[in-house]
Amino acid sequence: MALTGRAAVITGGSSGIGLAIANMLKREGAKVIIGDVQKPPSTDDSIMYCPCDVTKFKDLENLLHQSCKPYGHVSIWVNNAGIQSETRHRPFSNKAMMDTVRENVQKILSINLQAVIEGSKLAIRHMKDHGHGGSVINMSSLSAFIPLSNAPVYSATKAGVNQFTRAAGLHLGPENPIKVHAICPGFVDTPLISDMRQMIEHEVGEKLISADEIASAALELISPKDPNMQNGSIMKVYMKDGKLIKEVFDFPGAFRGKKVLFKDL
Numbered sequence: 145m146a147l148t149g150r151a152a153v154i155t156g157g158s159s160g161i162g163l164a165i166a167n168m169l170k171r172e173g174a175k176v177i178i179g180d181v182q183k184p185p186s187t188d189d190s191i192m193y194c195p196c197d198v199t200k201f202k203d204l205e206n207l208l209h210q211s212c213k214p215y216g217h218v219s220i221w222v223n224n225a226g227i228q229s230e231t232r233h234r235p236f237s238n239k240a241m242m243d244t245v246r247e248n249v250q251k252i253l254s255i256n257l258q259a260v261i262e263g264s265k266l267a268i269r270h271m272k273d274h275g276h277g278g279s280v281i282n283m284s285s286l287s288a289f290i291p292l293s294n295a296p297v298y299s300a301t302k303a304g305v306n307q308f309t310r311a312a313g314l315h316l317g318p319e320n321p322i323k324v325h326a327i328c329p330g331f332v333d334t335p336l337i338s339d340m341r342q343m344i345e346h347e348v349g350e351k352l353i354s355a356d357e358i359a360s361a362a363l364e365l366i367s368p369k370d371p372n373m374q375n376g377s378i379m380k381v382y383m384k385d386g387k388l389i390k391e392v393f394d395f396p397g398a399f400r401g402k403k404v405l406f407k408d409l
């Protein structure tokens with residue numbers, strides 16, 4: 145088992161993709177701690193639950209603190225919690241952008257982007273302090289590349305997650321034992337899109353991806369086969385002509401060390 149003895153925190157791990165990642169990491173031998181506003185369906189010796197609203201920094205700190213109590217330190221941190229409330233009651237409505245009220249915009253930004261930034265910083269600082277290295281995985285979305293006209297705020301947060309991940313990876317650098325990556329899934333069969341399930345299959349014309357397939361992608365980023373995978377790189381996972389495609393997306397770095405590589409831009 146590849147992850148025996150490692151402690152892994154997963155935000156939003158009580159449902160959908162987060163729950164699939166929790167179960168997969170458990171099968172690989174990790175001790176899992178789920179931080180979520182709702183309880184997971186079950187807990188046991190290998191899956192602990194800690195109530196956590198990722199928009200509250202104190203909750204994130206407490207999540208880390210509670211995780212360290214039994215396990216000493218955390219070496220895997222998955223910023224997965226996310227919402228898509230623009231369209232929850234209006235699937236594929238292009239009115240979403242004008243309709244989204246300020247409080248809702250604020251909520252989507254706080255959960256989908258700010259909490260990813262705060263969670264990453266907290267985890268990276270902790271991993272540095274413990275000197276064992278580690279892996280931070282940020283859950284983004286294909287909508288960062290192909291914006292959803294019915295979910296402009298959601299799409300913007302995911303583009304932000306990608307750019308933050310790339311910059312954080314460059315900041316840490318290639319030799320750093322702490323790695324940060326993002327995953328950009330297409331449509332995944334989870335409660336997040338349950339209202340839109342049939343419409344997506346009909347309009348997009350592709351099967352939905354299973355949450356387990358995204359969990360496998362997360363595992364590939366935590367234990368990469370390619371030792372030269374760029375720190376900060378992003379994996380797209382999507383269906384094309386009925387086949388699952390996984391594509392690691394590297395990118396030109398604006399700053400590597402002290403050099404500004406304009407020719408790469």
Ligand SMILES: NC(=O)c1ccc[n+]([C@@H]2O[C@H](COP(=O)([O-])OP(=O)(O)OC[C@H]3O[C@@H](n4cnc5c(N)ncnc54)[C@H](O)[C@@H]3O)[C@@H](O)[C@H]2O)c1
Nearest residue numbers: 156159160161180181197198224225226285331332334336
């Ligand atoms: N389902 C898809 O098609 C899809 C596609 C691309 C990306 N994603 C991303 O995957 C991630 C997981 O989504 P999912 O599809 O599994 O959805 P989901 O609704 O099944 O799970 C989301 C989880 O996040 C938790 N959560 C929500 N707000 C929270 C908060 N403030 N603090 C802590 N936890 C909170 C929920 O309680 C839930 O358990 C999200 O970031 C989402 O944007 C999903």
